[in-house]
Amino acid sequence: MDLDGVASEAKQALESLIEASTTRLTAEVRAGSARRQRLVVGGGFAATTTHVTSGIANDQSLLLADAWEPWGAMHDWPMGQPAAELVSEAFVRQPESFSPANNPFCSAAAFSAALQVTQAHHAVPLCRAAVSAVSHAGGDFAISFPGGTAIAPQLDIANGRGPFARLSDSKLSPELDAELRRDGRLAYGDGRELDTFAPRGDVLVIGGGATAAWFVERGARSGAKVVWLAERRDPGLWEDALAKRLQRLEELCRSPPRSLDVGRLRRWIERLSAFRAADVPRNRAAFRANNVTRTIGSVREIKSLGTRIEVAWDNPSGAQTFDHIVIAIGQMPTAETGPEGLAHPVRGRRLLCRNTLTGSVRCLSSAELGDDLSEERIIGVANTTVTFRVLGAAAAYPWRLVRMDHLERANVQTHLELKQLRCAPKHSRGIAGSIYQASIDIALANKTPLQAALGAARLNHANLSPE
Numbered sequence: 001m002d003l004d005g006v007a008s009e010a011k012q013a014l015e016s017l018i019e020a021s022t023t024r025l026t027a028e029v030r031a032g033s034a035r036r037q038r039l040v041v042g043g044g045f046a047a048t049t050t051h052v053t054s055g056i057a058n059d060q061s062l063l064l065a066d067a068w069e070p071w072g073a074m075h076d077w078p079m080g081q082p083a084a085e086l087v088s089e090a091f092v093r094q095p096e097s098f099s100p101a102n103n104p105f106c107s108a109a110a111f112s113a114a115l116q117v118t119q120a121h122h123a124v125p126l127c128r129a130a131v132s133a134v135s136h137a138g139g140d141f142a143i144s145f146p147g148g149t150a151i152a153p154q155l156d157i158a159n160g161r162g163p164f165a166r167l168s169d170s171k172l173s174p175e176l177d178a179e180l181r182r183d184g185r186l187a188y189g190d191g192r193e194l195d196t197f198a199p200r201g202d203v204l205v206i207g208g209g210a211t212a213a214w215f216v217e218r219g220a221r222s223g224a225k226v227v228w229l230a231e232r233r234d235p236g237l238w239e240d241a242l243a244k245r246l247q248r249l250e251e252l253c254r255s256p257p258r259s260l261d262v263g264r265l266r267r268w269i270e271r272l273s274a275f276r277a278a279d280v281p282r283n284r285a286a287f288r289a290n291n292v293t294r295t296i297g298s299v300r301e302i303k304s305l306g307t308r309i310e311v312a313w314d315n316p317s318g319a320q321t322f323d324h325i326v327i328a329i330g331q332m333p334t335a336e337t338g339p340e341g342l343a344h345p346v347r348g349r350r351l352l353c354r355n356t357l358t359g360s361v362r363c364l365s366s367a368e369l370g371d372d373l374s375e376e377r378i379i380g381v382a383n384t385t386v387t388f389r390v391l392g393a394a395a396a397y398p399w400r401l402v403r404m405d406h407l408e409r410a411n412v413q414t415h416l417e418l419k420q421l422r423c424a425p426k427h428s429r430g431i432a433g434s435i436y437q438a439s440i441d442i443a444l445a446n447k448t449p450l451q452a453a454l455g456a457a458r459l460n461h462a463n464l465s466p467e
């Protein structure tokens, strides 16, 4: 059977599995006894990796997800890295085996195929359920979803980085938001809409990150005239990149000698900072397209002008009218159903850390972190009394989940990690939030018992070294 056949067979098998697990869960909930050893919120790469590497039997675990991984809906759209970089400990077949050898970037379909083949192979107990709340009592976690509750002494939160952020009601009224969504004139920066996004006319894409860049590229490709609007950022955040570019500029000015236009330089630096998060090799097309204008500004108000949409922003450019707008301004980990929202009742007081030299995973408080933070990479949050972890993309935002008074220095480290993640360089193997790194961390974490007394618990990780 060819690889397309393998992928589509896995997809069908998975659909039957999901149907069966969801039916079983519904029946158990009705009978009042949906109880397992471990529950996982999420159905994407991190949720699958923790299930597959945990060694917990299928009938003792449950993955609850409101939708599956986001990549399947993007079809042939290129991801941010080559397939060879998207290796996971959990996959039974790596994305590379589904990706044509000459593709510089892995297609979303190839990554999705690797994930679905893995889920089908392991008969992952994946259920359809949008988790709305988590509570903790008597040593058990209870997770709620429409129509029921499931209970377990262990919980992994692997639900990504939360719902996509919206503009405040004063900038875009809920009524107009609903109307524009209904007409297909407004899209949110959810990759699930990317594949069908083929606008004409004038398009505004709001947001300075990688997801915004993908919508810009789509709009430019379908012949639209795109304005790409990003908020001004503190250039200080990008000091490394700026230092390099300034050094280059100095070299250019030296030979042959030229005068420096300070105003132009300032505008250039502002632009560089505002779009820095999207400026990776994968997104060259969005930066180079002739029909894309990049602008810096913060949206003030969006109004309807008949068939056109008027958008005003706080920049000398003022207001313009558009046929379509895309809002891709990040995700909200703090929302009720984001990782922080769901973890709220059980805020971790200790961290799950991996030692970068030895690879060991330990459950630590900030006091135990030691002086050299570069040796400990924070990979999640761990509760002291029961097993509770935040994994995958959800863990790329852990500092609000841990007690702030404990973690001044640790925050700095985490902030640096996030900064790297946003930049998503060509090779992101060393970055905690990347697929490659997160899968190693999750596999290691699954070998570490997290009871309170086991702060220094060790594991044998010899076959899971990062490089």
Ligand SMILES: Cc1cc2nc3c(=O)[nH]c(=O)nc-3n(C[C@H](O)[C@H](O)[C@H](O)COP(=O)(O)OP(=O)(O)OC[C@H]3O[C@@H](n4cnc5c(N)ncnc54)[C@H](O)[C@@H]3O)c2cc1C
Pocket: 041, 042, 043, 044, 045, 046, 047, 064, 065, 066, 067, 068, 069, 070, 079, 080, 081, 129, 130, 131, 132, 158, 159, 160, 161, 162, 210, 211, 214, 337, 338, 391, 392, 393, 394, 428, 433, 434, 435, 436
């Ligand atoms: C534009 C873009 C490009 C990227 N490119 C790369 C790349 O090239 N390489 C790389 O390493 N990383 C990349 N990433 C990061 C990448 O998304 C993550 O590394 C990976 O997909 C995270 O997997 P995850 O399972 O943690 O989260 P997700 O894949 O986001 O999965 C979250 C899961 O949780 C479910 N869920 C969410 N909320 C709930 C709820 N309340 N109830 C039930 N289920 C819920 C979702 O339906 C989904 O199943 C990219 C991200 C973006 C946005």
